[in-house]
Amino acid sequence: MKKFIIIVDAYGPAKNYIPYFNQKGVNCIHMQSTIEPISALSQFTPSDYVLNIIHENNIDDTLKKIKHAEKDLNGKVVGVIAGIEPGVILADLLSERMQLISNGTHLSSARRDKYLMADELHKKGVVVPDFFKSNKIDDVISWVEKRNTFPVVVKPLNSAGSDGVYICESIQDVINAFNYNIDKNNILGKMNEYVLVQSFLKGREYIVNTVSCSGHHFISDMWISTKKLLDGHGFIYDKEEIISPDTDVARQITSYCYSVLDALDIKFGPAHIELMMTDTGPILIEIGARMGGGVNTKVTDFCVGHNQVELTVDAYIDPDSFFSKVNKKYELKNHGVWMILSSEKSGVLIDIPLISKLESFETIMNINMRVRVGDKLQKTTDLNSSPGSLHLAHKDQEKIQEEYNKIKILAKNGFVV
Secondary structure, rough: OEEEEEEEEEHHHHHHHHHHHHHHHEEEEEEEEOOOOOOOOOOOOOHHHHHEEEEEOHHHHHHHHHHHHHHHHHHEEEEEEEEOOOHHHHHHHHHOOOOOOOOOOOOHHHHHHHHHHHHHHHOOOOOOOOOOEOOOOOHHHHHHHHHHHOOOOEEEEEOOOOOOOOOEEEEHHHHHHHHHHHOOHHHHHOEEEOOOEEEEOEEOOOOOOOOEEEOOEEEEEEEEEEEOOOOOEEEEEEEEEEEOOOOOOHHHHHHHHHHHHHHHOOOEEEEEEEEEEEEEEEEEEEEEOOOOOOOOHHHHHHOOOHHHHHHHHHHHHOHHHHHHHHOOOOOOOOOEEEEEEEEEEEOOOOOOOOHHHHHOOOOEEEEOOOOOOEEEOOOOOHHHOOOOOHHHEOOOOOHHHHHHHHHHHOOOOOOEE
């Protein structure tokens, strides 16, 4: 009998799952959690999947569609996973109802809603920023004034990619951030009915990708992040650099991440964690129960000998293989940087001279341009408005830094409007 995996909202980087599942003899069914595809996200290619099932907000009807699909395809669904953030809750619900490997629905909302996330972690003794949510500006102002400490962070409860994230230095900044977010659709197509306000964390940001199997957690890859602060807004990403897990800081981060995963009952599958290493230790910014959005399997394979996608597939389909690969910490074999491009211009793109100039760079392993000639180029204000990104990797860290510096200069005039 054929085996199938359902990937809920397999937009963007989630397409990387397909070849790894296929290698294990498992074909992929796509599940669309919304009646219409989420317009702001990269779309999927239907031909990559044996079937696309649309969830029409009725779980019983969707389960019937899955049963019919199994019969028509002469196979059995052996797992359900989330592709990207919007698919998390439906993946939990389907996998639980179908009695498959599942993180369950008990804490699904806490794995998506950043207020519930912070509240659950706080209840379980995991250190988090101060937090508050409201849909009333007067209540938000009252909370901020009572704390009397700036800056504060204002953001949506359940978006992604720094969408709607504001670093506020004054009450007026708070008002502006509240008005920008409240009652607006975020990048994931959800209405911002509330805003989240948090204390600002000072320190160095780290990105951690994990995979869990039967409650056993493994750090797949860990990165240190560099950002640039925009006046009156938030941060834009500059780069993330993969680091060794074998340092005192990395060990503290690993222990903290495991406590977060346990507290949110993530026993199976991938997670993407953003945290700040502060003077008092690591503190969570947020976590997503899905693969990292910047994952490039070729680069992470080169740098650490495995990747989050491969390990996730093993965790669901081949646990013996998973445990054979994670019986010790990963080693940093080569260096890698994810470089996020930005633009200070906006307008219709006439040319992208940067592309041809990148051909001679030795360290570039992947180029991902999100814009083409004729597209509207946005001024970069967050990760979602970035025109593209590059993955650089090499055995020589100095070589990466040298080429990174050259690319930064070229990128200033790399997009012509």
